[in-house]
Amino acid sequence: MTPYALSARLVDPIGSxxxxxxIIAFLIFVGASLLWLFTLVxxxxxxxxxxxxxxxxxxxxxxxxxxxxxxxSVSYLLAVTGAIVLLGYxxxxxxxxxxxxxxxMLLLAQKIRDSRRYTVGDLFxxxxxxxxxxxxxxxxxxxxxxxxxxxxxxxxxxMAALLLGLSTDGAQVVCTVLMGLLVACFAGVSxxxxxxxxxxxxxxxTLVTLAVVTVLxxxxxxxxxxxxxxxxxxxxxxxxxxxxxxxxxxxxxxxRFNVLGDNVIVILGASVLPHMILRISASRSGxxxxxxxxxxxxxxxxxxxxxxxxxxxxAAVVGxxxxxxxxxxxxxxLILLASGVLPAGSAARVVLITAVACVAFLxxxxxxxxxxxxxxxxxxxxVFSRTExxxxxxxxxxxxxxTLVTLxxxxxxxSAATHRYPIDFLFDFSxxxxxxxxxxxxxxxxxxxxxxxxxxxxxxxxGLLISIVLMVFSPSVSGTPYALWxxxxxxxxxxxxxxxxxxxxxxxxxxxxxxxxxxxxxxxxLT
Numbered sequence: 001m002t003p004y005a006l007s008a009r010l011v012d013p014i015g016s017x018x019x020x021x022x023i024i025a026f027l028i029f030v031g032a033s034l035l036w037l038f039t040l041v042x043x044x045x046x047x048x049x050x051x052x053x054x055x056x057x058x059x060x061x062x063x064x065x066x067x068x069x070x071x072x073s074v075s076y077l078l079a080v081t082g083a084i085v086l087l088g089y090x091x092x093x094x095x096x097x098x099x100x101x102x103x104x105m106l107l108l109a110q111k112i113r114d115s116r117r118y119t120v121g122d123l124f125x126x127x128x129x130x131x132x133x134x135x136x137x138x139x140x141x142x143x144x145x146x147x148x149x150x151x152x153x154x155x156x157x158x159m160a161a162l163l164l165g166l167s168t169d170g171a172q173v174v175c176t177v178l179m180g181l182l183v184a185c186f187a188g189v190s191x192x193x194x195x196x197x198x199x200x201x202x203x204x205x206t207l208v209t210l211a212v213v214t215v216l217x218x219x220x221x222x223x224x225x226x227x228x229x230x231x232x233x234x235x236x237x238x239x240x241x242x243x244x245x246x247x248x249x250x251x252x253x254x255x256r257f258n259v260l261g262d263n264v265i266v267i268l269g270a271s272v273l274p275h276m277i278l279r280i281s282a283s284r285s286g287x288x289x290x291x292x293x294x295x296x297x298x299x300x301x302x303x304x305x306x307x308x309x310x311x312x313x314x315a316a317v318v319g320x321x322x323x324x325x326x327x328x329x330x331x332x333x334l335i336l337l338a339s340g341v342l343p344a345g346s347a348a349r350v351v352l353i354t355a356v357a358c359v360a361f362l363x364x365x366x367x368x369x370x371x372x373x374x375x376x377x378x379x380x381x382x383v384f385s386r387t388e389x390x391x392x393x394x395x396x397x398x399x400x401x402x403t404l405v406t407l408x409x410x411x412x413x414x415s416a417a418t419h420r421y422p423i424d425f426l427f428d429f430s431x432x433x434x435x436x437x438x439x440x441x442x443x444x445x446x447x448x449x450x451x452x453x454x455x456x457x458x459x460x461x462x463g464l465l466i467s468i469v470l471m472v473f474s475p476s477v478s479g480t481p482y483a484l485w486x487x488x489x490x491x492x493x494x495x496x497x498x499x500x501x502x503x504x505x506x507x508x509x510x511x512x513x514x515x516x517x518x519x520x521x522x523x524x525x526l527t
Contacts, residue, residue: 021350021354023163023164025350025351025354026163026354026357026358026361029354029358029361030182030361048380048381048396048397048400050191051191051192051397051400052118052191052192052278052377052381053118053192053278053281053282054191054192054193054196054282056281056282056283056284057282057284058193058196058282058283058284058292059284059288060283060284060288060291060292060295061292061295062196062200063196063279063280063282063283063288063289063292064291064292064293064294064295064296064299065199065200065203065295065296065299066195066196066199066200066279066292067105067276067279067280067292067293067295067296068199068203068295068296068299068300068303069196069198069199069200069202069203069366070199070275070276070279070366070367070370071098071101071102071270071296071300071303072202072203072206072300072303072363073148073152073363073364073367074152074155074156074159074360074363074364074367075148075151075152075155075367075427076098076363077206077307077334077359077360077363078155078159078331078333078334078360078363079155079330079331080094080095080098080307080311081307081310081311081314081330081331081333081334082311082323082330082331082332082333083095083311083330084307084308084311084312084314084315085311085312085314085315085318085320085323085330085333086236086237086320086323086324086330088232088233088236088241088242088243088244088315089242089243089244089245090245090259091311092308092311093245093259093263094262094266095304095307095308095311096304097263097266097267097270098270098300098304099297099300099301099304100263100267101266101267101270101271102271102293102296102297102300103297104267104268104271105271105276105280105293106290106293106294106297108271108272108280108442108446109280109283109286109289109290109292109293110286110287110289110290111286111442111446112277112280112281112289112442113280113281113283113285113286113288113289114285114286115446116281117281118277118278118281118282118377119137119141119274119277119278119374119377119378119381119382120137120138120140120141120274120277120378120382120438121133121134121135121137121138121141121378121381121382122381122382123137123277123441123442123445124136124137124441124456124460126445127441127444127445127451127452127453127455127456128452128453128456128457129453132457133453133456133457133460134382134383135382135383136457136460136461137378137382137460138378138379138382138383140433140437140438140460140464141274141374141375141378142375142378142379142407143430143433143464144273144274144430144433144434144438145274145371145372145374145375145407145430146407146410146411146414147423147426147427147429147430148273148367148371148426148427148430149368149371149372149407149411149415150411150414150415150418150423150426151423151426151427152364152367152368152371153176153179153180153183153364153368153411153412153415154176154415154419154423155331155360155364156175156176156179156360156361156364157172157173157175157176157177157179157415157419158172158175158331158332159331159332159335159357159360159361160175160176160178160179161175162332162335163335163357172419173416173419176412176415176416176419177412177415177416179361179364180368180408180411180412180415181412182365183364183365183368183369183372183408184404184405184408184409184412186365186369187368187369187372187373187404187408188401188404188405188408189401190369190373191373192278192279192282192373193282195366195369195370195373196279196282198362198365198366198369199366199370201362202359202362202363202366203299203303205355205358205359205362206303206359206362206363207299207302207303207306209352209355209356209359210303210306210307210310211306212352212355213310213313213334213337213338213341213352213356214306214309214310214313216341216342216352217310217313217314217316217317217337217341218313219341220317220341221316228312228313228316229312229316231315231316231317232312232313232315232316232320235315235316235318235319235320235321235322236315236319236320236321237320237321237324242320245259257495257500258495258496258497260500261495261496261497261498261499261500262428262496262497262499264435264499264500264503265428265431265432265434265435265497265498265499265503266431268431268434268435268439268499268503269430269431269432269433269434269435269438269439269499270431270434271439272434272435272438272439272442273371273374273434274371274374274375274378275370275371275373275374277374278370278373278374278377279370280292280293310334310337311333313337314333314334314336314337315333317337317340317341318333318336318337318340322336323336334356334360335353335356335357335360338352338353338355338356339353372404372407372408372411373404375403375407376400376401376403376404376407377400379399379400379403380396380397380399380400380403381396384396384399421484422482422483422484423484424476424482425471425474425476425477425483425484425496428471428476428496428497429467429471431497431499432467432471432497432498432499432502433463433464433467435499435502435503436463436464436466436467436498436499436502436503436505436506437459437460437463437464437467437506439503440459440463440503440506440507440510441456441459441460441510443507444456444459444507444510444511444514448514450514450515451510451514452513452514452517453517454513454514454516454517455509455510455511455512455513455514455515455517456510456513457513458509458510458512458513459506459507459509459510459513460506462505462506462509463502463503463505463506463509466498466501466502466505466506467498467502469498470493470495470498470501470502471497471498473490473491473492473493474491474493474495474496474497474498475491475493475494475495475496476496476497477490477491478490478491479491
């Protein structure tokens with residue numbers, strides 16, 4: 001549900017009267033954020049453990065806010081809100097997935113922290129020693145990370161173009177690259193503690209901004225939530241279907257299974273993302289990690305409620321049709337709502353639009369930095385540190401920084417090259433890989449004593465291969481209007497995402513590989 005282009009009809013939806021002050025205030029905020037970051041990193045040392053997991057010293061409250069901040073990505077903040085504006089009930093169900101994801105993370109958080117491991121390769125090494133599992137884990141981490149980075153950068157590029165009142169593809173590419181360069185500067189010097197501070201600031205700022213926008217929207221309907229919802233339904237493209245399931249374009253005869261598959265991969269995949277594992281591992285203890293998750297659940301619950309009300313408010317104030325005419329996925333809805341709840345020319349309107357833009361920038365900055373940092377930590381720890389015989393801590397940190405810069409460069413290049421293409425499916429692919437390759441391994445590693453090296457490799461390789469093949473031959477890539485190649489037809493796999501097949505298959509392969517392992521067979525025979 002991530003948009004890939006602003007409509008050519010867009011001229012200047014927020015109004016020329018606020019453009020200059022909003023841009024100036026936004027740039028001041030960006031500069032202050034970067035200055036704060038550089039101030040924080042002046043005291044950094046070359047201890048990898050301190051950089052990677054903040055020396056495992058983060059308090060439950062601090063890390064709880066940081067974990068909640070990790071969940072509030074720019075795609076979650078803007079795409080879910082836009083989905084509610086355009087799709088009504090179907091968008092509402094997407095917003096609930098974040099809460100269920102945290103419930104799954106509660107199951108795993110204490111186990112992850114008590115293992116004293118903090119990369120996917122570390123966790124794979126619980127049952128499979130040697131360089132191959134760690135290298136495979138790094139490959140999986142990069143496959144998960146790169147699509148997420150492309151989605152985040154595209155979203156913030158659209159937002160920046162909207163602030164400037166520009167609608168051309170070239171302007172969007174320039175905005176995406178410029179925002180990406182700012183993020184590269186941030187990621188190149190950041191550590192887990194530094195990004196944690198930014199996450200802690202982002203959460204209350206996001207909650208307050210969403211609350212203010214919602215209250216102002218309600219005031220336009222005389223504080224009557226029923227009138228607001230009725231206006232949202234009336235301004236939707238399909239009033240009769242807006243509050244019922246099936247408005248999303250994947251709703252076919254298999255629509256319910258498509259929705260189930262989407263929910264499965266998002267809930268399971270998001271619960272084991274590499275940057276979330278890194279954040280959980282920074283807790284002081286397993287008990288502290290569970291307390292942090294409990295705090296995060298409360299914060300994300302509040303944020304989800306506000307996002308749902310904000311989405312319906314945008315549909316009521318701006319209208320689904322008008323939002324869709326600005327950008328196809330509705331990610332402009334927050335900015336458009338902020339510009340529509342206050343009168344033109346007022347100073348409060350400038351402040352509100354600026355606040356929404358700053359929240360979106362912070363969401364992008366922190367999420368992209370966290371995802372990039374986790375991928376770089378995986379390479380530095382699981383590949384470099386295991387192959388260099390004379391490895392030093394300083395050398396590992398240098399590799400970390402070099403990997404960060406290289407990854408940012410690659411992602412920016414890919415973002416510019418793919419800007420004209422609909423890449424919505426990359427989010428589904430990333431979540432499918434995490435749900436199929438990481439989640440089954442962690443469940444088996446923590447809860448099944450017979451799980452072993454063969455089972456792990458079969459689960460990971462099988463889950464990855466099935467995810468790639470089924471995604472390539474899914475309606476997300478060809479044969480449908482929202483696909484990457486809508487005019488081609490090789491979509492023999494009927495579901496939008498591979499999760500309904502790849503996740504059970506990975507579990508089955510993990511079990512089959514473990515029970516057929518020669519060592520396990522011998523142990524079973526002896527008993």
